[in-house]
Amino acid sequence: MMSRRTFLGTTAAALGLGGSAARAAKGDFEVTRSEAQWRDMLSEAEFRVMREEGTERAFTSPLHDLKTPGIYQCRGCEQRLYSSEHKFDSGTGWPSFYQPLAESAVGTKPDRSLFITRTEVHCSRCGSHLGHVFDDGPPPTGKRHCINGVSLTFVEA
Numbered sequence: 677m678m679s680r681r682t683f684l685g686t687t688a689a690a691l692g693l694g695g696s697a698a699r700a701a702k703g704d705f706e707v708t709r710s711e712a713q714w715r716d717m718l719s720e721a722e723f724r725v726m727r728e729e730g731t732e733r734a735f736t737s738p739l740h741d742l743k744t745p746g747i748y749q750c751r752g753c754e755q756r757l758y759s760s761e762h763k764f765d766s767g768t769g770w771p772s773f774y775q776p777l778a779e780s781a782v783g784t785k786p787d788r789s790l791f792i793t794r795t796e797v798h799c800s801r802c803g804s805h806l807g808h809v810f811d812d813g814p815p816p817t818g819k820r821h822c823i824n825g826v827s828l829t830f831v832e833a
């Protein structure tokens with residue numbers, strides 16, 4: 677008898693689906709690169725945050741204060757992640773958004789690295805770490821996507 681995972685994987689492959697539809701295991705993303713490839717294309721600081729779930733120092737990102745209309749893309753794969761329309765000043769020192777551009781643009785998982793459980797958020801296409809989501813954001817969502825600026829590139833509207 678086929679396991680559920682095998683069944684889903686087979687179906688997704690048969691339909692030619694990529695990305696989230698075919699994702700079965702952690703790290704199985706539409707865009708994948710070896711560690712060497714990631715190190716080639718990222719600075720040391722970018723690699724530490726995006727591939728090792730590090731955190732940039734607060735108030736260091738030039739994107740933190742940016743109010744120019746435009747789209748924030750993933751530095752790892754150029755997927756469109758956030759819009760200036762949903763950006764707000766959280767006072768925390770990191771670029772903050774109350775929602776992603778599309779729910780499908782990001783994935784989340786529990787992060788138990790501190791003594792509290794936080795919600796880790798990453799790019800749904802390449803798995804690069806973006807930051808964390810908290811429940812103390814403004815209306816209409818009440819969410820605060822606290823994002824490392826180094827994980828993003830900005831494209832002016």
Ligand SMILES: [Zn+2]
Nearest residue numbers: 750753799802
């Ligand atoms: Zn990405």
